[in-house]
Amino acid sequence: MSNQSFLILVVGPTAVGKTDLCLNLAKKFKTEIVSCDSRQFYREMNLGTAKPSSEELSEVPHHFINSLSIEDDYDVRKFERDAIVLLETLFLKNQVVIMTGGSGLFAEAIVNGLDEMPAIAPEVRAQIIQEYAEKGLDFLQEEVAQNDPEYFEIVDQKNPQRLMRAMEIYRGTGKKFSSFRVKSVKKRPFQVIKVGLERDREELYARIDLRMDQMITAGLFQEADALFEKRHLNALQTVGYSEIFGFLEGRYDKEEAIRLLKRNSRRYAKRQLTWFKKDESIKWFSPENKESILEFLAYQMA
Numbered sequence: 469m470s471n472q473s474f475l476i477l478v479v480g481p482t483a484v485g486k487t488d489l490c491l492n493l494a495k496k497f498k499t500e501i502v503s504c505d506s507r508q509f510y511r512e513m514n515l516g517t518a519k520p521s522s523e524e525l526s527e528v529p530h531h532f533i534n535s536l537s538i539e540d541d542y543d544v545r546k547f548e549r550d551a552i553v554l555l556e557t558l559f560l561k562n563q564v565v566i567m568t569g570g571s572g573l574f575a576e577a578i579v580n581g582l583d584e585m586p587a588i589a590p591e592v593r594a595q596i597i598q599e600y601a602e603k604g605l606d607f608l609q610e611e612v613a614q615n616d617p618e619y620f621e622i623v624d625q626k627n628p629q630r631l632m633r634a635m636e637i638y639r640g641t642g643k644k645f646s647s648f649r650v651k652s653v654k655k656r657p658f659q660v661i662k663v664g665l666e667r668d669r670e671e672l673y674a675r676i677d678l679r680m681d682q683m684i685t686a687g688l689f690q691e692a693d694a695l696f697e698k699r700h701l702n703a704l705q706t707v708g709y710s711e712i713f714g715f716l717e718g719r720y721d722k723e724e725a726i727r728l729l730k731r732n733s734r735r736y737a738k739r740q741l742t743w744f745k746k747d748e749s750i751k752w753f754s755p756e757n758k759e760s761i762l763e764f765l766a767y768q769m770a
Contacts, residue, residue: 502568511758532547588639624707689725
């Protein structure tokens with residue numbers, strides 16, 4: 469094995485099996501796991517984000533899980549800054565570090581860095597925030613879909629902050645948000661090996677439905693109810709919570725909320741795959757095929 473530092477990035481859709489593989493890899497390489505799953509940063513959000521269990525977290529050191537409060541102002545640029553500093557420290561004692569998550573933009577920030585975005589007048593964003601307050605999420609979705617369909621295809625369409633950001637860039641510059649994502653690559657002092665996990669679609673969707681049933685049995689509705697008064701916060705504008713908030717607001721019954729939870733989780737998985745499949749440097753495997761994954765990693769690190 470060379471003296472180079474290696475970041476093994478494990479990506480894939482929700483419920484595909486990233487946690488189990490990463491625990492095995494971390495034990496094999498005697499190293500630590502860095503999460504780039506932006507939904508798992510927040511300590512108040514447990515069941516709805518499918519965090520590793522407390523037992524799994526105790527098996528291997530994890531970073532960026534339960535590191536923030538939903539009240540904290542945090543974004544992908546702050547994550548890039550914090551994670552690069554952390555990786556510098558981890559690579560002093562480990563030749564290999566594992567990073568995993570389903571948040572494509574957060575993973576990309578570490579691998580390639582973020583593109584510089586133009587400065588937008590504050591009044592543009594203020595106007596968009598006001599319009600969102602008056603017209604709701606559908607309005608944001610419709611405008612981004614119309615003005616920047618490329619970005620709308622891969623963005624978390626339930627996240628108003630991401631949608632408003634795309635809108636303010638478009639209104640402030642007359643250009644699509646996606647046009648500024650030019651993939652200007654930053655040079656990192658480590659080599660990245662990308663592993664993607666995928667399953668047959670029916671199998672994946674069945675796993676998503678089963679996981680959602682397990683979350684509900686474990687108390688997902690009660691967790692969302694405890695967070696209901698803070699549902700306006702950005703961190704809670706996500707699949708797994710917004711559907712229950714709609715039920716708690718009386719817009720539909722519990723059966724419909726469960727249907728929406730499963731449907732939107734499947735749609736979220738589809739968007740994740742759309743994002744990651746555009747990266748031709750990712751090598752795809754079935755999560756069950758651990759021997760092939762290890763052979764691939766050994767070859768890449770030789």
